[in-house]
Amino acid sequence: EVQLVESGGGLVQPGRSLRLSCAGSGFIFAASPMSWLRQAPGRGLEWVGYIRSKSYGGTTQYAASVKGRFTISRDDSKSIAYLQLNTLKTEDTAVYYCARGLGVLRYWGQGALVTISS
Amino acid sequence: DIQMTQSPSSLSASIGDRVAITCQASQDIKNDLNWYQQKPGEAPKLLIYDTSNLETGVPSRFSGSGSGTHFTFIIRSLQPEDIATYYCQQYGDLPRTFGQGTKVEI
Numbered sequence: 001e002v003q004l005v006e007s008g009g010g011l012v013q014p015g016r017s018l019r020l021s022c023a024g025s026g027f028i029f030a031a032s033p034m035s036w037l038r039q040a041p042g043r044g045l046e047w048v049g050y051i052r053s054k055s056y057g058g059t060t061q062y063a064a065s066v067k068g069r070f071t072i073s074r075d076d077s078k079s080i081a082y083l084q085l086n087t088l089k090t091e092d093t094a095v096y097y098c099a100r101g102l103g104v105l106r107y108w109g110q111g112a113l114v115t116i117s118s
Numbered sequence: 119d120i121q122m123t124q125s126p127s128s129l130s131a132s133i134g135d136r137v138a139i140t141c142q143a144s145q146d147i148k149n150d151l152n153w154y155q156q157k158p159g160e161a162p163k164l165l166i167y168d169t170s171n172l173e174t175g176v177p178s179r180f181s182g183s184g185s186g187t188h189f190t191f192i193i194r195s196l197q198p199e200d201i202a203t204y205y206c207q208q209y210g211d212l213p214r215t216f217g218q219g220t221k222v223e224i
Contacts, residue, residue, distance in 0.1 A: 035214075045154075045162065045205055047214035063213045064119075097161055103209030104152055106173070108161035 002026040002107045004098050009112030012088055020083040020112050022098030029079035030054065033102045036072060036083045038094035039111075046094075048072075050102050051081065066092075088116045120144050120208050124217025131224065137193040139204055139220045146186050147210030153182055153191045156219075157202045165204075166191065198224065 008020040022034065033056070036048040049062035051072045060072050071084040081098055093116045099105040121144040131137050141151065149169040154162035164173045166182035169189060179194040193200055201224060206217040 044219045045156075045207070045216045047216070061212055103150065103214070104164065104167045105154075105162075105207075106164050106167075108163075111161055 002100065004100065004107055004109035006096065006098055006109040006112035009096065009114045011115045011117060013118050014088060014090055014116055016088055017084070017086045018088065018114060020085065020096055020098075020114070022081040022083070022109055024079045024081070024100065027100065027107075030076035032100050034072075034074065034081040035099045035101060035105060036070075036081075037097045037099060037105075038092075038114075039097070040091075040094045043094075048083070048096070052102070085114065088114075090116050092116050119213055120147060120211055120215050122206055122208055122215050122217040124206055124220055126220060127218060128221040128223065131196050131222065133196055133198060133224065135196045137196050137200075137222060139191040139206075141184075141189045141191070141206035141217050143187045143189070143208055143210075145211075147208045149185055150208055150210035151182075151184070151189050152207045152209070153180075154205045154207065155200075155202045156205065162205065193222075196222070196224070 003025045005023045012018050033052045035050040051060045069087045073082045095111040097111045098109045100107040123142045151169045153166040156162040165176050170182045181192045203219045203221045205219050
């Protein structure tokens with residue numbers, strides 16, 4: 001059974017940093033591209049970015065709203081994808097989801113709540 | 119960026135009704151469109167991929183159609199468990215973008 005479990009969410013002050021983790025199991029993690037998405041309270045879904053598998057160069061792409069502040073990485077030895085969030089703003093408050101895939105997002109984690117507030 | 123205009127933003131229907139949701143893309147995305155269902159407090163769930171392909175395990179009352187810029191999602195006979203918000207999502211180009219969502223109520 002495919003499982004994705006996010007962790008690392010919490011309350012953070014504006015301007016600070018946070019790192020989210022997404023642990024995958026039940027599939028060949030190293031061969032899987034991984035995406036991050038978010039959903040602000042009461043709002044719709046927003047794509048954050050993705051990372052390709054190492055066999056496709058491990059390249060990343062980001063939404064304009066987070067480019068230069070957020071970084072996606074992966075540790076295939078641990079089957080974990082990361083989302084490093086820097087220079088956080090109040091508008092980054094959201095539930096952050098990881099998902100397997102680049103376009104068709106068939107499997108999602110349960111989400112991690114990130115709250116940015118002073 | 120490709121804008122996805124989804125309508126209606128909400129609808130109220132009765133059990134057994136046919137429900138239709140449309141999604142219009144600001145440019146041609148061929149068939150690179152998915153539909154997701156999201157219930158409160160839960161992650162989105164893939165229902166339809168590549169415009170019209172039913173995800174494994176999803177009831178056949180759900181269907182999708184369209185191509186290019188105009189897409190339609192249908193619930194053939196609304197059931198109580200279908201109360202949720204539905205989103206379209208394009209993956210024809212970066213950034214991936216979603217419709218604003220349609221909240222289906224009874």
